[in-house]
Every structure is written in C-alpha cells, then in structure tokens.
Amino acid sequence: MTSSLSLPAGIGMSRVHVYSSQAPDGQCGGTPHMHLACSELYVALEGRGAAEFLTPDGVRRVDLNPGDAVQFTPGTVHRLITGPEDSLRILVVMENGHVNEEGDVVFTFADSDLADPDRYARLAAADTPDEARARRDRAVRGYTELVEAWQASPALGLERLRAFHGRAVGLVRGRAVAWPRLIEEGPARMLAELTARARAVAAGDTGHLERATVTPLPAPRPESMVPRMCGTLWPYRP
Template identity: 40%
Template sequence: MVSPAYDGFPAAVGVSRLTVYDWPTVEGLPGGGTPHLHLTCSEGYVVTAGRGTVQTLTTSGFEETPLEPGTVAWFTPGTIHRLVNDGGLEIIVVMQNSGLPEAGDAVLTLPQDRLTDPGTYADAVRIPADLPEAEQARIARARRDTATRRFLELRAATRDGAPEPLAAFHRAAAELVRPRLDDWERRWRDGAHVAAEATRAQLDALRGKDGGHLSAARVSATGPAARGRFGMCGRLAVYPGI
C-alpha cells in the first residue's frame, strides 16, 4: 500500500520562537503580551529561558500557570491567554494546524466596537511592515495595552458572576473569522489531515507486512524566515512552511 505523501513538520504543527515583550503593562506588571484567543487551534509553550506566567480566562474562570525553563504548557481553542514576563521569558511556541494561529486564527480582546466587522478589526490590529521599527513598536505596545484593558474588564466580569461580556466577545470573535473558514479548511486538509491519513496508511501497510514507505525517507531543515517580527506576545522568529 502506498501511503499519502506528507513530509512536513511532525503532525503538521507550526513552530515559532518568541521573546516576550518586556514593556511594563497597564496595571504595572514587569512585561507581557497581548491577550487573545484562538478559534480552532490548540497552542503549546515550551519555555526555554526566563520566568513568568500565562494568564488564562475561560468560562470556568481565571487561572495563572507559572512558567520557567523546562515547563511545557498548552491550552485548547477558546482560551483567552496572556503571557506575563517576569524577566527574560523566551518560549518555543507550538501551534496546531500548520501554524494557523499565525495565519489569522486569533482574535485580540479589543473593545467590542472594534470587533464589529473584519475590516474594522484589521485596521485595529495592523502593524505596517514598512514603518520604522520604533513606530512598529509603538503601535504594537498601544495595541497590547488596549487589549489588556479589555481583558481586565472581562476577567472582572467573569469573577463577579456576569457571563455575558465574555459570551459577547466569543460571539464577535466567531463572526470575525467566518469569512476565512474555507481557507483554513484548505490549510487543515493539506496539513494535519494529510499527516493523520499518512499515519493510518502506514499502520495498515505495516500490518500487511509492507514497509515500502521506509524507502522514501528524507531529511529536511530550515532556519527562520523572519526574525524580530512584532507579534501578539513578543518578538517572533517565524519558520517557513511550518
């Protein structure tokens, strides 16, 4: 039996290297990223340096998970998350579905009037790549601070037993990404789906005493396609095709 062709990164996950922002936050924490959630992807952190926490907010409430070198933490779609940098926090980020979180599967916790339609949201989150680095940093920091203020409001409402503000954010986030779903499905079919089907075919072949797929083994390697990009949570090194 010939297995489906798949030679991408294992399990069709995406990988990036993240240096979390050290800009002080609106409530006086040493540094941190921009609160946001993902709609269809789980995300994982492998902490490589520094100390901090990941703050999360779901319908079950608010939590803080300590992060230090060697910690592996992950969360499922719908988890609003925010990295807090207590000093030198660096992370390898592992993202489901071929890095879909960096391809639009994220909505920042912006005020509700900036979540009304995709165009309004895009204008609110855009960091033009042709601007000087200092201006990009200013926009990224202002965007983070705006989202953080809304995150703190959502956290307070959830703590006080008022579920509607968080529910309204969920509804708005789901509506914002709806126009992209066909593109996301193609990415899933070409990546995670193919990878899973390849494994199934290989298992079937091995049960039939057919190890022919082993002769097609290959090795791949790559370096970052971009370094220092202003991301949601910090400066990113992004890898192509992963």
C-alpha cells in the same frame, strides 16, 4: 503514499521572545487574544514568567519556568507575562500552523472596537514594534475589563466572555470558510500518511522506510524575529 516536508502532524512551531515592556495594567508581557479553531501549547525554554488564561471557568494563572509546559483549547483567552530582567522565551506549538496565519485569532479589544469589523482590522494590524505595542496595550485594556467583570461576579464575567466569543466569531467567520481546506492539506493529509505507513508495516511493506529523509531546520536569528502577538517571533519551517 507520499512524503511530506510539513512539520509532524501538520503543526506550526515558533520560538517567541515575550515582550518585556510594561502594559497598562503594570504587568510586562504579550497581547491577550483567543483562537477559535486551534489548540495551542507553550513550552518554557529560558527565563521566568507566567501565562494568564480566561475561560468559562474563570481566570487562571500558570507559572512558566524552564521546562514547564501548558496547553489550552480554542475559546481560551490567553496572555504571556514576563519580567524585564529575566524575560521569558518559549516554544509555541499550534495545532495547525496555517489556520492561525489565516485569521484564527481575535484580540481582546473593547466591545466598541470588536463591533466594527473595519475598525477592528485597522487596530489589529501591526507591522512595527510601536504598532505591536499599541495593539498590545489596547488588548490589555479590554482584557482587564473582562477580568474585572469576573471579579465583580462570575455570572457577569461569563456573560461578558460569551459576548466576546460572539463578537470574535462574527469577525472571522468569513475567513473561516477557507480553514477546512487548510486542515485537509495539513494535519488531515499528515494523518492519512501516518495511517498509510501503519498499514504498510502491518502488511510487511518496507517501501516507505527506504524513502527516509532528514531535514535540518534553521536556528532562530534574533535579527530576523518579527513583532507578533506575544512577543518577537521566529517560525520554524521545513
């Protein structure tokens, strides 16, 4: 039985300061996007805001005040909203930290952008705050089209959402070939370790207790936070 320095259950965990700049629809916040394999959890830490969601059930908005939390599954288009004077800071927990970094995200660009993988890759790249803002604005315009389709007709909205799902899978399926290995090395390995510890306790074995460790994680440093999808981000890493 091994000892791991991964976060519990192989999760990814980050602190995010949500973008407070205004998007094309007049709201302030992050970039609408979707994950194809991983579930996610938001925990509000400071400020006030909301999370907007689009699923096959339609459009939903959940307010986020300090202490509030909301979780959602793959296939959920999501977006964080905040205010310029009381900007939202959240803790993000990802079902698998490495899968998201290896391509488990698609932005809600217009269908013409999604149909061309090379064009999509260029538009999705963002290394500077200005590039991240341009990416956010393009995704908000595509997201607005999806929402307006739902407002016009649930049947039309579902049709457009399913079309987006299809485009998304087409864009990332090549990278998804590596995801099972990442899951095996992350949460699957952690689950195996947990199972081994449980069996050790049932057998009266104290060996793993004698290998107990404490690993402090560095605190977020504002100057080291980088522009990402929902805002500036600091990942917690052991």
